[in-house]
Amino acid sequence: MNLLRDILAHRELLQNLVARDIKSRYKGSALGFLWSILNPLFMAVIYIFFLRLLAGRGVPHEDVIIGVFAWQFTVQCVTGGMTCITGNSNLVKKVYFPRVLLPISVVVANLINFLLTLAVQLVLVAVLLAMKGSHLAGWTAALPAIIVYHSLFNLSLALLVAAANVYFRDTQHLVGLLLSAWFFVSPVMYNLSFVEKFAGPALTPAYLLNPVALIITAYRAAQVPGALFPWSWSAAGAWVWPLALLVLAWRIFQRAQRNFADWL
């Protein structure tokens, strides 16, 4: 596959780009990497507090925490992907290398970041579960597979917004709006049983066509006992279409990258 060959041939450059991204991210900030954990943590605390206050519905805290950490990963890939070409215009115009390495490096850097926050998140969830007299589900072994899938999905988004932003600078504003809408339709601060209560179980398969819903639900099923994944044929289909999206995004990006230097 082209994708793998490109990455392999330029793995040193990719390593360097990822290192650049990670090193420069927290340069000069006192708390450094801690911000990666503090951000989703504060978000989770705020949501839990206000959901209690306003809705009073019983979404378990651990579900919200899992949702917010996973959602942050996607958001960071999208926002990082958006500027990875336009923000490196000097590089793109003056040096030849496979352009696709830029969005890939954004996703990899965020993946590394996510893995580190995930360690903290696992501890948090384990503590929250222990307080209820429960423990982490045995499915945590499935986490790596979910993370890989999640990363690939994030990559397709990064590819699309990276290319789109070169051609239309409106993308950054539009994507900001879409992300907040997406946040609310995705089960970040609620969970699937909340959706089922609200819309009825018949709509669940359609709801899972949202890859973020699918991925977050999978993360929960892997960690929280009792939050089982609703397996069905249509859910299986929901797993497949984001992969087709990746292929499509890849193609679009490769077509678009030919004219990047002209538009920057």
Place this chain on the structure above:
Amino acid sequence: MNAIEANHLGKAYRKGGIGPPTLFGTLSRTLRGRRHEEFWALQDVSFAVESGRTVGVIGPNGSGKSSLLGLVAGTITPTRGTVRTEGRLSSLLELGAGFHPDLSGRENVFLNAALLGIAREDVRRRYDHIVAFAGLSEFMDMPVKHYSSGMYVRLGFAVATELNPDVLLVDEVLAVGDIAFQLKCLDRIRDFQRRGKTLLLVSHALQTVEEFCHEAFLLYHGKMVARGDPPDVILAYMTSYMGEGGYLYRQEFGTREVEFTQVTLRGADEAESATFTTGRPVHVDVGYRAKQRIESPVFGFSIKTGNGLYVFGSNTQMAKTPVPFIEGEGVIRLTLDPLTLKGGNFFLSLSIHSPDHATQYHRREDWYPFVVKDPTETPGLFALHSAWRMLPGPQREL
């Protein structure tokens, strides 16, 4: 074997549309069925560069030089035609293009090298060498945002030339840093040539093109209008394209009580020419028209190299061949015999002024470009009469 081959290469950009494109702008244009006007930065350019040769690309600003280099480098995609390169390619299109301001010099060396496709192992091995060449050993742990612009490009150049490319593209980056560093850069370029590398370089420094290149391409409005021996191409550039558009700092002034009319440069055979040979005579027939009788006018000339170095100047007063008076039209001949200039491009300036220099009747500065070709291989700007001779007496044993 050809290291670079371009076939009917063309690159079009869209005219209009200031700033980055917007969704609304595109939609409204599409709805109104209006299309962008196209502007061809490069049109139907075909050439081949043999492996091991150095080719200079010259032309006024906006003639398509950088587009050509970008196309060869692969950073821009041709609209028409194809371009192919053989072997490993490295481009010095912009020094330190990939530097990240927050990272240290050291981190940036590795990042930049990776961008240029140099293996980490090679960089590690040659790291000290790179730092020594850039002369920045004390500053490698400092973030590059605190570097001076000179330090920045020096580090960029050091990294970019450390790799061992087969084809090197250079875009006007040799004039970086101070004189000492520029000399080091030029040495590097010579070193590349010695090792049989192919170079394609864009430069406004015509002297550099003349000195380094086996061949020169002249681009004008996106087309290749001349190619061949560098001095000839440079002359074509200077005579045909430089004056137009004010690319050349040539100027003309004076009271015009006396004016130059027809000025003709002639070679040894008296034929009009702009190309002369070292060691042979050159005649300049200077036509003038005096509107009234002018007492003891002084005719002067001076010669500069293509990059502005003043080589020589004299006048009828200094040469002790005074002109008592002029009236009406006439021709005065200046002869340089033998021409002691070595191969290169030069500018001739002419003047008519009063004996006390108080009144400049007519001056034409850098007005007449000409080329000198040197049949001998001796380097330099000027042929000095030189001879070698063993002094008599026994040689002592050591």
